[in-house]
Amino acid sequence: MELVWDGMVKAFELLLRGDREVLGITFLTLQVSGLATLISVIIGVPLGVFLALAVFPGRNVVVSIVNFGMGLPPVVVGLWVSIFLWRSGPLGFLNMMYTPGAIIVAQAIIASPIVTGFTIAAIGQLNHKIKLQILALGASRLQLLWLLIREARMGLIAAVIAGFGGVISEVGASMMVGGNISGYTRVLTTATVMEVSKGNFDIAIAISVILMLLAYTITFALTMLQQKDRHS
Amino acid sequence: MLKRNLVLAAVVLFGLFLAGCQSKTEKAPREAVKPPAVKDVILATTTSTQDSGLLEVLIPDFEKKTGYKVKPIAVGTGQALKMGEKGEADVLLTHAMSAEKPLVDSGVAVNYKLIMHNDFVVIGPENDPAGVKQAKDSAEASKKIAEKGSVYISRGDDSGTHKQELSIWKVAGINPKGMKWYQETGSGMGQTLNVANEKQGYTLTDRATYLAQKKNLKLVIVAQGDKALLNIYHVMQVNPEKFPKVNGAGAKAFVEYLVSPETQKIISQFGRDKYGESLFYPDAGKKAEELGKK
Structure with a gap:
């Protein structure tokens, strides 16, 4: 238990001293996972709304695939993204392997089904009559979609929280496609793995504390946004 | 309200992204080093060079002296050699002579140099x-x-x-x-x-x-x-003639850097202050067969 205490002390030391390396890693983590979440929202929310409202044959199969994708193992995503991004792979000309961009791509693939799945559920549980009511009030199609999204915002913010939580905590894909390169693709999770294998358990604990603080801060902000007009 | 918040979040994230891009370009070497054509050099290496801390000493020094940017991928020697065979890495630093030999014989690896042993x-x-x-x-x-x-x-x-x-x-x-x-x-x-x-x-x-x-x-x-x-480390370039995407110039510079007398001295000193003994013994210019015959 002494180790845990040492780790806590180290975490605050690193933060207060403004350790450049740790701050850099923290900032990169926020940037990479934030952008990946943003991309997954751009893909997942419209797709989720579409799947929740559309009627077409095989819809349930598509929804089941999305729901299955919510549990995609990050290492599997990492492996497949690697195969495409390797120099010998079909997208090798992009020179993206072992860059922050590669991690963003992999994390966006991990988060998109999560955001889509939550969106389908959030829109799907709205009272069906609300759609008819909005249309009866003379709303255009775009206005209808916007109002439905507004109505389902609690569920949608839950989608963002889940997507962000999924990517900021994953290590398998980041390690594989990023390579844990110091000052370039080293994020908090891959740094933790490396410090453990170096035997620097105190630093590993410190980094994991920073990771959890970061994840909680973002989740707290999103929760505030989600809950702010609960009593209105 | 929600819309504005989301837009704000997007703008902030995008700003972070731009800021991140900026800080990368700032890392160019301060000294008047001629910037190389292709900067990134992918080094596939064994975990021991990373876990012992040696790479943290050598890579910044190499980057400062040459202007290249090394991307070390610390995996096992087996995987590092596989990356070489596929042309996914530019330069390899590994420690399994029997497994390295086929790559040298087939011409996948060139400029094969003994670096150090422990x-x-x-x-x-x-x-x-x-x-x-x-x-x-x-x-x-x-x-x-x-x-x-x-x-x-x-x-x-x-x-x-x-x-x-x-x-x-x-x-x-x-x-x-x-x-x-x-x-x-x-x-x-x-x-x-x-x-x-x-x-x-x-x-x-x-x-x-x-x-x-x-x-x-x-x-x-x-x-x-x-x-x-005996644990013998060799460095080798992945043959740029076989894999056009390989950064041959950068890999060559890294091999030359490792065998240079200055670097060999850094290797021999590495770890002495912390552990009281050297972690690696520099061997550039020697033959692997001569090692261990003291």
């Missing part, structure tokens, strides 16, 4: 339940462990250390695979040391990683010193 050591619990300390060499040590059925933790990841371990079992005439006392971690050296420590088992490790982690371990050296335990 040695492997067999470590185990302080009370030495298998009596390995009495063994005259590593093969006999393995026999004693097998006879007693003491826990043995293997890397099991096709790394240089794993290849070395398997060759020792072969000399001892034992096939440990599948035995109850023989456990494979499939992970890097550092992680494997942690496992061996928890299970109080024997394992083979390079000396550098062992020394770097000794503070956490209740494991001591039980066998060392015979020739089968």
Whole structure:
């Protein structure tokens, strides 16, 4: 238990001293996972709304695939993204392997089904009559979609929280496609793995504390946004 | 309200992204080094060079002197050589001569240079339940462990250390695979040391990683010193003629950097202040066959 205490002390030391390396890693983590979440929202929310409202044959199969994708193992995503991004792979000309961009791509693939799945559920549980009511009030199609999204915002913010939580905590894909390169693709999770294998358990604990603080801060902000007009 | 917030979040994230891009370009070397055409050099290497901390010393120095940007990918030697075979890396720093030779022979690897050596050591619990300390060499040590059925933790990841371990079992005439006392971690050296420590088992490790982690371990050296335990590191370029995407110039610069007298001196000094002994012995210009004939 002494180790845990040492780790806590180290975490605050690193933060207060403004350790450049740790701050850099923290900032990169926020940037990479934030952008990946943003991309997954751009893909997942419209797709989720579409799947929740559309009627077409095989819809349930598509929804089941999305729901299955919510549990995609990050290492599997990492492996497949690697195969495409390797120099010998079909997208090798992009020179993206072992860059922050590669991690963003992999994390966006991990988060998109999560955001889509939550969106389908959030829109799907709205009272069906609300759609008819909005249309009866003379709303255009775009206005209808916007109002439905507004109505389902609690569920949608839950989608963002889940997507962000999924990517900021994953290590398998980041390690594989990023390579844990110091000052370039080293994020908090891959740094933790490396410090453990170096035997620097105190630093590993410190980094994991920073990771959890970061994840909680973002989740707290999103929760505030989600809950702010609960009593209105 | 929600819309504005989302837009704001998007703008902030995009700003972060731009800021991040900026800080990358700022990292260009301060001195008047002629900037190379292709900056990125992918170095595929063994975990021991990273876990011992050697790369953290060498890479910034190399980058400062040449203006290249090295991307070290620390995997096992087996995987590093595979990356070379596929042209996914530009330069390889590995430690398994028998596995390196086919790449050199087939022309995949060129500019093959001896860099340094240290040695492997067999470590185990302080009370030495298998009596390995009495063994005259590593093969006999393995026999004693097998006879007693003491826990043995293997890397099991096709790394240089794993290849070395398997060759020792072969000399001892034992096939440990599948035995109850023989456990494979499939992970890097550092992680494997942690496992061996928890299970109080024997394992083979390079000396550098062992020394770097000794503070956490209740494991001591039980066998060392015979020739089968030499750990020899070579660097090689992946042949740019075979793989047009390989950064040949950058890889060549890295090989030249490692064999230069200044770098060799850094290698010989590395770890002395912290561990009281060198972690690696520089060997540029020597022949691998000469090593261990002191």
